[in-house]
Amino acid sequence: MTDDLIARLSADLKPVPPMAMQRRLVLAAIVGLVIAILGAWFILHMLLGRPMGETFGGAMFWVKAGYTLAFGLVGLAALPVLARPDGRVLWPLLAAAALLLVALSLGTMNWMRTDWAMLELMGNTAMVCPWLITLTGAPVLAVLLAALRAMAPRSPAMAGFAAGLIAGGLGAAVYSFYCGETSMMFMAVWYSLGIFIVAALGAVLGRLLLRW
Amino acid sequence: MQTDPTEMRLRDLMLASLDGDAAAYRALLAELGRHLRPYFTRRLTPAFASHAEDLVQETLLAVHTRRMTYDRSRPFTAWLHAVAHHKFVDHVRRQSIRLTVPLEDDAPIFAHDDSADALAKRDLDVVLHAVPARTGDLIRRTKIDGASVAEAAAVHGISETAAKVSIHRGLKSLAARFAGGPK
Numbered sequence: 001m002t003d004d005l006i007a008r009l010s011a012d013l014k015p016v017p018p019m020a021m022q023r024r025l026v027l028a029a030i031v032g033l034v035i036a037i038l039g040a041w042f043i044l045h046m047l048l049g050r051p052m053g054e055t056f057g058g059a060m061f062w063v064k065a066g067y068t069l070a071f072g073l074v075g076l077a078a079l080p081v082l083a084r085p086d087g088r089v090l091w092p093l094l095a096a097a098a099l100l101l102v103a104l105s106l107g108t109m110n111w112m113r114t115d116w117a118m119l120e121l122m123g124n125t126a127m128v129c130p131w132l133i134t135l136t137g138a139p140v141l142a143v144l145l146a147a148l149r150a151m152a153p154r155s156p157a158m159a160g161f162a163a164g165l166i167a168g169g170l171g172a173a174v175y176s177f178y179c180g181e182t183s184m185m186f187m188a189v190w191y192s193l194g195i196f197i198v199a200a201l202g203a204v205l206g207r208l209l210l211r212w
Numbered sequence: 213m214q215t216d217p218t219e220m221r222l223r224d225l226m227l228a229s230l231d232g233d234a235a236a237y238r239a240l241l242a243e244l245g246r247h248l249r250p251y252f253t254r255r256l257t258p259a260f261a262s263h264a265e266d267l268v269q270e271t272l273l274a275v276h277t278r279r280m281t282y283d284r285s286r287p288f289t290a291w292l293h294a295v296a297h298h299k300f301v302d303h304v305r306r307q308s309i310r311l312t313v314p315l316e317d318d319a320p321i322f323a324h325d326d327s328a329d330a331l332a333k334r335d336l337d338v339v340l341h342a343v344p345a346r347t348g349d350l351i352r353r354t355k356i357d358g359a360s361v362a363e364a365a366a367v368h369g370i371s372e373t374a375a376k377v378s379i380h381r382g383l384k385s386l387a388a389r390f391a392g393g394p395k
């Protein structure tokens with residue numbers, strides 16, 4: 001029985017180049033990002049009529065892009081480790097938490113300066129922002145989870161969470177092109193919430209889909 | 213870095229396999245099978261010992277389909293152990309829904325007492341000597357060894373009815389003698 005299996009498996013052997021797994025994950029993130037960009041343009045611009053790049057080039061635009069992409073990079077650093085059966089890594093989680101803390105404290109400082117104006121916190125789109133980020137992040141998450149199914153995560157939930165962090169970060173970065181909000185506190189609360197909704201979604205889906 | 217001979221040999225085989233060397237791969241899988249069988253047998257409870265071979269195959273399959281996740285710069289045995297451990301935990305989790313051990317298979321306080329068995333056997337021999345030899349043998353065959361009356365009768369070359377009568381009388385006389393009178 002086992003000998004048959006060994007014979008069959010060795011007949012099926014195909015070479016695996018070095019870094020094959022990392023390349024596949026990065027490719028999945030890029031494919032997901034392209035889908036997210038096209039989807040966001042269709043849904044946000046065509047259907048919801050949001051102008052693209054309204055705040056492009058402003059200081060807050062770059063802060064938002066940097067903040068969201070930082071989450072994506074943190075996830076991207078963690079995922080190749082977490083996709084392995086012997087992979088264990090903690091610092092990306094701490095880095096994400098630190099990032100959130102810094103944004104919240106800077107936002108609170110700005111908010112204090114404006115004498116706790118409600119507009120500073122809520123902007124005009126607080127109620128839709130996290131959900132639209134979830135929407136733009138979803139294709140990235142789907143492609144990443146599909147790629148992860150061929151891998152062997154030690155903890156499916158953690159790998160799903162890292163995938164969700166990438167998807168949330170990239171999705172929020174795409175969304176920021178269509179977002180007219182320029183307040184620090186708005187970004188620290190609602191962007192972060194959107195990113196963590198996608199990350200939590202990734203953890204739950206990972207638990208279900210990434211078992212092996 | 214690594215000096216353990218098993219690790220070095222397996223890692224060399226794995227690296228050759230990743231580059232597409234089928235002979236090295238076959239040797240690797242065969243050796244992994246030999247390593248994994250005792251690994252799982254040791255960890256499984258006796259009730260599930262028969263699952264060891266399944267787990268070996270599942271692990272080999274996972275090694276094959278997920279070999280992309282092996283990092284060439286890290287120890288191979290650590291990766292293999294992680295895969296095997298994952299498969300073992302998965303197995304325990306799946307079985308835990310009905311992880312029941314039959315009572316007679318466990319709990320040494322209920323273990324079968326062989327000395328009592330031997331005593332009963334000797335008593336039985338003594339008792340059966342109290343009836344004629346043929347009757348005693350018929351009783352032993354039908355009541356103890358579980359043969360049918362027809363079979364026991366055939367051994368002694370008598371009719372089935374005669375055997376039944378003989379057994380009945382024998383039991384009756386034994387009861388009279390050992391049970392304090394007929395009942």
